[in-house]
Amino acid sequence: MNKKATDGFVLAFWITAAVIVVLSGPLYFYFSALPVSGARLAQLKSGMTTNDVTLVLGKPIETRRLSDGDMWIYESYVHFWAVEVFFDSEGHYTNYWRD
Numbered sequence: 001m002n003k004k005a006t007d008g009f010v011l012a013f014w015i016t017a018a019v020i021v022v023l024s025g026p027l028y029f030y031f032s033a034l035p036v037s038g039a040r041l042a043q044l045k046s047g048m049t050t051n052d053v054t055l056v057l058g059k060p061i062e063t064r065r066l067s068d069g070d071m072w073i074y075e076s077y078v079h080f081w082a083v084e085v086f087f088d089s090e091g092h093y094t095n096y097w098r099d
Contacts, residue, residue, distance in 0.1 A: 034098070035074040036083045041096060044085070048093040053085060060085070069094070 036057055043056045053072070060072035072085040084097045 033076050034081050034083070035076045036098075041083070041098070044093055044096065046093060046095075050087060050091050050093075053087075053093050057085070 040056055044053065048056075050070075057074065060074050062073040062075075064071045064073070066086075069089050070087045070091070072087070074083040074085070075081070082099050086094045086096065088094050
């Protein structure tokens with residue numbers, strides 16, 4: 001292999017590596033984004049109504065009826081991360097769980 005061909009392959013390698021690095025940044029944030037920020041979760045106080053929680057977190061993507069209340073589910077874009085918000089049988093916030 002001559003010097004020009006080797007230089008061309010090296011240049012192509014580094015350009016490809018740079019493109020991969022540049023494109024992987026936004027993908028990292030897309031795949032690792034939590035559905036609800038810690039700052040917003042910190043605003044939740046025991047006893048808040050479902051309307052109050054909706055004002056802080058927005059609408060959940062799914063709700064489930066449990067034997068002792070309700071569970072609201074917030075998921076990230078690709079469903080890697082979830083936050084589950086729990087309400088008692090009277091519709092008041094009790095706690096949350098984040099995976």
